[in-house]
Amino acid sequence: MSKLELRKQVLAIEEIFHEGGPVVEVPHMRGAAFAIIKNPFAGRYEADIQGFMDDLRPLGLQLAQKLAYALGGADKIEGYGKASLVGAAGELEHGALWHAPGGYAMREVLKGTKAIVPSAKKVGGMGARIDVPITHINASYVRSHFDSMEIGVNDAPRADEMLLALVMSTGPRIHSRSGGLEASDIKGEDGLK
Template sequence: MPDVIVRKTVSALEEIYHEGGPVAETPLRRASVMTIIKNPFAGRYVVDIQPFMEDLKPLGLSMAQQLLDMLGGPDNIQGYGKGALIGEAGELEHGALWHAPGGYAMRQLLGKANAIVPSAKKVSGLGSRLDVPITHINAAYVRSHFDSMEVGCNDAPRADEMALMLVMTTGPRVHSRSGGLEAWQIKGEDGLR
């Protein structure tokens, strides 16, 4: 398979103290890491693309570690998500190659993470942004952690690129009060509840 050729990495950290209500004692922290790589399949249809997932695994681990470093380590993480923007010469299926390398990397480094990692992907032009979905790391039905983080940059993805993204958060939405399953009610049996 082709090498993973990185053009650049973009990271962001948000600290959210309030959404118009009272100021939180501890802000919600959301972080993203996006790596822009050359799409080895751009401009042509390739049947067997699955082996490239193996090549992306070290990148996934590196990006997940960057997020943990930004947010103070695995004990601080409560939410996560992943996404991919594929340049115009690629296809949506190329973004699907990020599911396993991105998701399993975060789950591996977190140790205890039972919930499936939510994801979004699209084929897009230069300067596009993606709302990366976020859910609780151990129970996808924890409503307080349903969130998203907008990720992108002004010069990606170019037509022959992929912009691969990982996001982690330190808690629920800062003013969560919509009910449903609460984090303290998680049973941890199936990744859902």
């Protein structure tokens, strides 16, 4: 039986037309889909917590599908990341349970990604925010896609809750010009280059 108790979901989409330079015709899009759930381990130490990852898998898939659709479809996604924000009665390890359900859900929806899904996690009070790292879906060394998206919500996480997030983007940062490996030069062999 699932231990998942969902309080709310949030979908946030940014359309970025410029960062101080010329306005682009097609905006760079960055989005987050996240859920606020009850932390079933809040307020106590529990030695065996891995089973909860199975309860999180359907949520990960739902969020990944919703986010890819909102950004124009899975074929438009070039960057991704994930994060968890644990309420004060929980512990960092509870947020670590999101690694596999969140990451593998995006891989399933985006089909064939090679790069590791970057992540962040922390414990914070109500209204806390977290920066979710973003890298290219097939090569972590593609510098133009190094990015992040700050997320949070004013009434979460409550002490006995967790915020679980997925983030995707449709391309490089607007006006990227920092050099390094270009997306067009990806070899796609190891998830790095």
